[in-house]
Structure formats: structure tokens, C-alpha cells
Amino acid sequence: MSNPHVMEWIQDYLDGRLSLEEAARVEEHLAECSVCRREWIEMNNMKNLLSELPDEELPEGFKEELHSKLLDASVEKKRFSVYLRRFGAVAAVLAIGVFSVSQLNHRTSEPAGAMAANTAHSEVASAAPTVPEPKDAAPQTFDGTQNFSTSQTGGSGKSPVVYSGTSDAKKDITTGAAKKVGSKKHVALADSAKQAPTVQSSAVPEAQTLGVSNAEISNVPVESSAKLAAAPASAVRSMQPEIQADMASNSKKIVREGSVELDVDNPADVVSKFKQWISEMGGTVVVDSTDKNLMLKIPSDQFDFACQQLGTFGIPKGLIVTTKDITAAYSEVQNKLQALKVGTMTPSNAAADLHLELQQWDTQLQFSKLMIHLVQK
Amino acid sequence: VTDAEKLWLARSREGDIESFEKLIERHQKKAYNIALRMMHNPEDARDATQEALIKAFRGIKTFRDESGFSTWLYRIVMNTCKDELRKNSRTAALSLEQGWNTDDGFEPIELADESFSPERLFERKGIRIQIQQAIAALPEANRSALILRDVQGFSYEDIGKLLDCPVGTVKSRINRGRQLLRELLTAQPTMEGGRA
Numbered sequence: 001m002s003n004p005h006v007m008e009w010i011q012d013y014l015d016g017r018l019s020l021e022e023a024a025r026v027e028e029h030l031a032e033c034s035v036c037r038r039e040w041i042e043m044n045n046m047k048n049l050l051s052e053l054p055d056e057e058l059p060e061g062f063k064e065e066l067h068s069k070l071l072d073a074s075v076e077k078k079r080f081s082v083y084l085r086r087f088g089a090v091a092a093v094l095a096i097g098v099f100s101v102s103q104l105n106h107r108t109s110e111p112a113g114a115m116a117a118n119t120a121h122s123e124v125a126s127a128a129p130t131v132p133e134p135k136d137a138a139p140q141t142f143d144g145t146q147n148f149s150t151s152q153t154g155g156s157g158k159s160p161v162v163y164s165g166t167s168d169a170k171k172d173i174t175t176g177a178a179k180k181v182g183s184k185k186h187v188a189l190a191d192s193a194k195q196a197p198t199v200q201s202s203a204v205p206e207a208q209t210l211g212v213s214n215a216e217i218s219n220v221p222v223e224s225s226a227k228l229a230a231a232p233a234s235a236v237r238s239m240q241p242e243i244q245a246d247m248a249s250n251s252k253k254i255v256r257e258g259s260v261e262l263d264v265d266n267p268a269d270v271v272s273k274f275k276q277w278i279s280e281m282g283g284t285v286v287v288d289s290t291d292k293n294l295m296l297k298i299p300s301d302q303f304d305f306a307c308q309q310l311g312t313f314g315i316p317k318g319l320i321v322t323t324k325d326i327t328a329a330y331s332e333v334q335n336k337l338q339a340l341k342v343g344t345m346t347p348s349n350a351a352a353d354l355h356l357e358l359q360q361w362d363t364q365l366q367f368s369k370l371m372i373h374l375v376q377k
Numbered sequence: 378v379t380d381a382e383k384l385w386l387a388r389s390r391e392g393d394i395e396s397f398e399k400l401i402e403r404h405q406k407k408a409y410n411i412a413l414r415m416m417h418n419p420e421d422a423r424d425a426t427q428e429a430l431i432k433a434f435r436g437i438k439t440f441r442d443e444s445g446f447s448t449w450l451y452r453i454v455m456n457t458c459k460d461e462l463r464k465n466s467r468t469a470a471l472s473l474e475q476g477w478n479t480d481d482g483f484e485p486i487e488l489a490d491e492s493f494s495p496e497r498l499f500e501r502k503g504i505r506i507q508i509q510q511a512i513a514a515l516p517e518a519n520r521s522a523l524i525l526r527d528v529q530g531f532s533y534e535d536i537g538k539l540l541d542c543p544v545g546t547v548k549s550r551i552n553r554g555r556q557l558l559r560e561l562l563t564a565q566p567t568m569e570g571g572r573a
Contacts, residue, residue, distance in 0.1 A: 012548075015526075043559070047555070051528065054505075055407070055410045056409070058405065058409055059409075062426075066405075066430060066431075067394065067398065070397065070430075070431065071394065074394055324393075336380075353380075353381035357381065360395070
């Protein structure tokens with residue numbers, strides 16, 4: 001480290017951070033000085049050893065586990081967003097109430113007609129900005145004309161539908177939204193809605209009172225610790241034909257995924273049963289290293305049936321099914337690929353990426369994922 | 378940034394999970410390996426990586442610099458690892474001079490032995506494991522900088538962005554980290570259970 005030596009430059013030299021002139025001076029010194037040369041050799045060897053530490057592969061099941069967590073995060077995010085909007089709406093109503101009382105107190109001497117006009121005007125002005133249009137909530141609506149669609153353009157929005165309740169009841173909060181538009185799907189869900197009056201009666205008045213759109217309410221996930229031995233056959237079947245009709249006619253490209261927690265007696269036994277069952281269906285099962293997280297890839301036309309049968313494996317809790325209409329996005333990618341083919345765009349690696357994307361979508365359309373987290377009773 | 382990546386980024390901002398997964402596809406292995414060197418434990422590294430990726434998914438709506446996606450992502454990974462390490466009293470109890478003070482008692486650092494002379498150090502088989510142990514024994518600031526520079530090959534400038542510190546600080550942390558690492562690998566522990 002003494003002045004004649006170049007110890008303090010050696011690391012910069014190793015990292016290539018010296019100018020040509022400085023590097024030449026270091027090299028000249030190293031050729032003559034055994035002390036600095038030893039320092040350089042040791043540091044260089046260690047640096048090489050560090051750089052040669054092999055990159056480990058991702059642990060088995062890493063991506064599946066991450067996917068499951070992302071699904072959970074997505075639902076939480078949307079739930080928070082809806083709660084935030086509800087809070088905003090409540091705050092708006094309270095503010096309007098306070099403001100109105102204040103106006104009344106201040107204007108008791110004004111003519112009644114003028115006071116009413118002012119109050120009405122202030123309500124509209126105050127309420128509008130506090131309930132913004134949902135952008136990320138991707139509310140799902142059953143409008144009878146678009147069938148199982150989302151209100152978000154671009155095809156990337158997801159809409160959780162939550163099946164929750166007892167073994168013979170399906171609570172679908174979307175019935176509150178559907179009621180207004182008179183969908184045929186709503187009619188199909190009417191029976192199960194009657195069996196879940198609590199959810200319906202709490203959702204609809206709130207939407208009406210607070211001015212929150214029905215579409216927003218339809219997106220609120222409902223969680224319940226109640227047993228869900230199986231989603232009721234009538235309710236599941238009521239949606240299935242129309243979704244399948246969309247798929248079959250290619251009018252809509254709809255990807256569906258689900259996640260659920262399943263209380264079981266013997267996780268290993270259940271994993272084994274799932275593997276056999278899904279295999280018979282023509283699907284696959286991936287299990288993470290903990291044997292507690294499963295990803296089922298189920299032929300899409302049997303997805304509803306599979307959800308319906310979950311109760312035979314354990315006690316399902318909070319089954320959440322998200323749907324994604326990728327029709328527009330799929331077409332967009334197809335058009336980009338077509339443009340590449342006819343030479344209107346410069347060919348690049350992007351074409352391979354787009355091909356890959358289409359292939360992955362095709363797989364997602366063919367197989368629906370169901371993420372299951374097993375919990376031992 | 379390719380057209381496809383821009384597309385995935387835009388869709389990820391809208392909450393599309395598949396697009397986000399495509400976006401992180403070529404980064405997650407590196408993210409995991411950074412976490413692995415930081416945490417020195419595959420299970421902890423797995424958890425930290427996944428937690429970091431979830432944070433990234435939650436925060437991607439506010440991310441705007443398309444060209445700096447990987448830097449942004451790895452920064453989240455580093456910060457997540459640091460947070461986890463701070464929670465980990467076992468790591469905090471490490472003494473460079475003595476070893477681990479764990480709940481099960483004292484565990485000496487088994488790094489050096491008589492064959493660890495600098496001349497032979499780099500010829501030994503199994504040196505990788507010992508290097509990993511030595512890296513884990515470094516102070517967190519030096520470890521972060523050294524892993525990013527010498528293991529993962531980031532530039533000083535990128536490390537500055539990842540660790541949120543000036544390049545000068547990066548340089549001093551790397552230099553000091555290398556010196557400490559060499560000392561650890563060539564040390565001659567004298568405590569009972571160590572090697573004279």
C-alpha cells in the first residue's frame with residue numbers, strides 16, 4: 001500500500017476502470033513488483049471464482065407457486081380498489097350531507113326554490129369526481145348480448161367471480177348487477193340468488209344508495225369460510241353452455257382460471273387422487289415442492305364440472321374464478337404477425353415472440369388453470 | 378425493449394398476470410440467483426424472490442421507465458432481501474471473527490484450514506461452498522455490492538442504481554468486500570473447533 005505500489009489501483013484495473021495510460025503504468029509496475037503482483041493475482045483469482053459461481057435453476061414448482069400468488073395478489077388488488085371506491089363514495093355522500101345541512105343552515109332566509117336548486121347543483125358537482133370510472137377493476141357483466149364479457153377493452157382485464165356458500169347454494173354477487181340489465185344469465189342464476197339473499201340484498205341497495213356502479217359491485221369478491229362441498233350443478237351449468245358457445249363459435253376467446261383453498265384430511269392422498277382424476281380428463285397436474293400447491297390444467301370444456309366436483313376432495317373455501325376475454329388482444333397479435341408477413345413491418349425477433357404468445361394463448365384457451373392450496377384439517 | 382415487451386408491460390399495468398409472467402420470464406432466474414447469494418439459503422431465496430416479484434406486480438402500474446425494467450426489478454429483489462435479512466437475527470448475530478451465534482449455540486465458521494494458503498486456495502475442490510459461506514458472512518452492504526459486481530456482472534453504474542448510492546460508494550463497498558472475502562477465506566480460526 002505504500003506510495004510506490006499500485007495497490008489502490010489494482011481493483012480498478014481488474015474492473016477495467018482505468019484509462020489506457022493508467023493501465024499501462026499499473027502493468028509496468030506489476031512486472032517489477034512481486035508484492036503488487038501477488039495482490040493482483042489473488043484478487044483476480046477470487047474475482048474469477050466469484051464470476052464462475054454457477055447460476056442455479058429456479059426451484060421446482062417456482063413458477064406455479066408464483067402464479068398462484070399473483071392470482072391472489074390480483075384479487076386483493078381489485079378488492080382494495082373496490083373498497084377504496086366504496087370509501088370514496090361513502091365520503092362523498094357524507095360530504096354532500098354535511099354540505100347540504102350547511103347550505104340549509106346558511107340559507108334559511110332564502111326563497112325555497114332557489115335553495116333547492118343550489119343544493120341539487122352542489123350534489124352533482126361534488127359527487128362526480130369522487131366516484132371515478134373503474135379502470136383496473138375489469139367489472140364483469142352479464143348483459144345478455146355480449147354474454148360473458150368484460151367491460152374493459154384490450155382483452156387483458158380479468159373479472160373474478162366467486163363461488164361461495166354452502167353445499168347447495170351458490171352466491172354470485174353479480175346477480176345484483178345483472179338484475180338491472182335483465183340478462184338471460186341472470187334468469188338462469190335466479191334460483192341460486194334466492195338461496196343467497198344476504199349477499200344480494202346487501203349489494204344492491206348499497207350500489208343504489210351510494211351511486212357505485214353495479215359493474216363495480218359485480219366485481220367484489222365474496223369470501224366465506226362456509227363449506228362449499230361443490231358448486232351447485234344448476235348454477236355452474238347455467239353459465240357453461242353460453243361460454244362454450246362463445247368458444248365454439250370463435251366469437252369470443254375467453255380464458256378462465258380459478259383458485260381455491262381446499263381443507264383436506266390427507267394432502268398426499270388428495271394430490272394422488274387429483275393426478276389420477278385430471279389425467280383421466282386429459283389434463284395435467286403440477287405440484288410444488290411443499291405438496292400443498294397444485295396447478296390443475298383442465299380441458300376448458302370440463303372446467304365447470306371440475307369446480308363442481310371439488311367438494312368430493314375436501315372442503316373448498318373461497319373459490320374464485322376469473323375470466324379474461326382475450327379476443328381483441330388475440331386479433332391484435334394476429335394482425336401484427338400478418339403485417340410482418342406482408343412486409344409492412346420490419347421482421348425481427350418480435351415475430352417469434354408473437355408466435356409464442358399466440359401458442360400460449362391457444363394453450364390457455366384449451367386448458368383452464370385451477371390453482372389449489374391444500375390445507376390439512 | 379422489444380415490441381412484445383412493451384405490449385406485456387402495458388398489459389401488466391392493467392393487471393394481466395400472464396403478460397407480467399412473460400415480462401419477467403428472462404429475469405426471474407437472475408433475480409433468484411441474486412437472492413440466493415444474498416440469503417444463502419434456497420428456501421429463503423425462493424420466498425424472497427417471489428415476494429419481490431409480487432411487489433413488482435403490485436407496483437408496476439407506477440413504473441414508467443420501460444428501458445430500466447430489469448434494473449427496477451432487481452432493485453426490488455435486493456431491497457426485499459435486505460428487509461428479510463434484517464428480520465433474520467441469525468444473520469445479524471454473525472461475527473466475522475468468531476462465527477454464528479445461533480439459537481442452538483455457537484457455530485464456528487468453517488472456512489479456512491491449513492491448506493488455505495493463498496497459493497492453494499483457488500485450487501481446492503469444493504471451494505464454491507466455502508466461498509458462498511464467506512459471502513454470507515460479509516456485512517450486508519459489501520455483500521450486496523460484491524454479488525452484483527463479481528457474481529452477477531453488473532456495471533458500477535447499474536449497481537449504484539440498484540443500491541441507490543453513488544458510484545464512489547459502490548466502488549469502496551466492492552473493494553472492501555473483496556478484501557474482507559479474502560481475509561475470510563484465508564483466515565486461520567483459533568477458536569475451539571476451528572483449525573490452528
